[in-house]
Amino acid sequence: xxxxxxxxxxxxxxxxxxxxxxxxxxxxxxxxxxxxxxxxxxxxxxxxxxxxxxxxxxxxxxxxxxxxxxxxxxxxxxxxxxxxxxxxxxxxxxxxxxxxxxxxxxxxxxxxxxxxx
Amino acid sequence: xxxxxxxxxxxxxxxxxxxxxxxxxxxxxxxxxxxxxxxxxxxxxxxxxxxxxxxxxxxxxxxxxxxxxxxxxxxxxxxxxxxxxxxxxxxxxxxxxxxxxxxxxxxxxx
Numbered sequence: 001x002x003x004x005x006x007x008x009x010x011x012x013x014x015x016x017x018x019x020x021x022x023x024x025x026x027x028x029x030x031x032x033x034x035x036x037x038x039x040x041x042x043x044x045x046x047x048x049x050x051x052x053x054x055x056x057x058x059x060x061x062x063x064x065x066x067x068x069x070x071x072x073x074x075x076x077x078x079x080x081x082x083x084x085x086x087x088x089x090x091x092x093x094x095x096x097x098x099x100x101x102x103x104x105x106x107x108x109x110x111x112x113x114x115x116x117x
Numbered sequence: 118x119x120x121x122x123x124x125x126x127x128x129x130x131x132x133x134x135x136x137x138x139x140x141x142x143x144x145x146x147x148x149x150x151x152x153x154x155x156x157x158x159x160x161x162x163x164x165x166x167x168x169x170x171x172x173x174x175x176x177x178x179x180x181x182x183x184x185x186x187x188x189x190x191x192x193x194x195x196x197x198x199x200x201x202x203x204x205x206x207x208x209x210x211x212x213x214x215x216x217x218x219x220x221x222x223x224x225x226x227x
Contacts, residue, residue, distance in 0.1 A: 006160075042219065043218060044161075044206070044208075046216070049213065093161065104148050105151075105166060106151075106210075106215060
């Protein structure tokens, strides 16, 4: 089946540094990927939609200059948290829209736990 | 904007009970609805996907129903087991965007 990986699975960084998270579709091409954020004991909130070869579309309230998204190939999207602060600590999950069929299924990565000290 | 609500927020049952988790959504113009399981600190595991034209889907002890006109879906778990303990999330696909409920945290006691 369709598999999505994320790297790293967890990361700890100092305040003010930047962190890059990768999302890969392993066995299919994904023209569209999505980035979500989940705070403790809360549900997933869509941050942005990433389309291969074009600029990402950000949800209201998400700072595009802080959360840089690059979808340079059909199997890779990256999220860079720039100048990270403790309030950016969260669980980040990506998903990829599956191969074209009638189901419009999204396949989710295992998530990346970011802790900013 | 689509809003998804899940009731109850938490549920604790003894092993062997049948149980129902509820999900409601405000915009009925959906493409599909998906139920996920999330274990603590982990990603999402897809359980069932129901297309907007379908009324229900079954997988093993799980059965999910969809009433699009009333904006409701239920996840039925038969003969619950301690291994079913997790948070269950429903997600509504509004043509290009998934909206998630806040989840139901299930604890099945041995």
